[in-house]
Amino acid sequence: MGECIFCKIANGEFNTDFLYEDDLVVAFRDIEPQAPDHILIIPRDHYISIKDISDEAIIGRLFLAGNKVVEQLGISSFRYVINTGKDAGQAVFHIHLHLLAGRKMGWPPG
Numbered sequence: 889m890g891e892c893i894f895c896k897i898a899n900g901e902f903n904t905d906f907l908y909e910d911d912l913v914v915a916f917r918d919i920e921p922q923a924p925d926h927i928l929i930i931p932r933d934h935y936i937s938i939k940d941i942s943d944e945a946i947i948g949r950l951f952l953a954g955n956k957v958v959e960q961l962g963i964s965s966f967r968y969v970i971n972t973g974k975d976a977g978q979a980v981f982h983i984h985l986h987l988l989a990g991r992k993m994g995w996p997p998g
């Protein structure tokens with residue numbers, strides 16, 4: 889999708905440092921980190937939200953990529969978040985899995 893910032897990142901247009909990448913997904917650090925480790929895992933292809941993905945391989949690969957980053961960074965406690973829709977806090981409409989770690993987190997989420 890032409891103007892999508894995450895499509896451009898996945899295409900390597902900004903020389904983003906990928907913590908993990910494969911044929912389907914890439915992982916990189918969030919520009920506005922909400923925790924000491926805040927990584928975004930996205931599919932290379934454009935899907936607006938998690939509910940728009942019917943390909944189980946991509947859904948699976950997002951989490952497996954997250955798990956690889958968890959292992960790579962030596963993280964033990966972490967949180968996966970997928971904000972879906974404006975009221976849930978989604979601001980970028982190219983699906984992304986947040987991986988948050990490195991600080992104590994509250995529950996329930998705000």
Ligand code: DGP
Pocket residue numbers: 893916917918919920928970971977978979980981
């Ligand atoms: P969400 O609110 O769930 O849609 O999360 C969007 C996240 O994307 C937010 O934490 C900030 C991050 N973000 C937005 N633009 C960029 C960018 O250009 N580069 C990176 N690395 N992160 C971005």
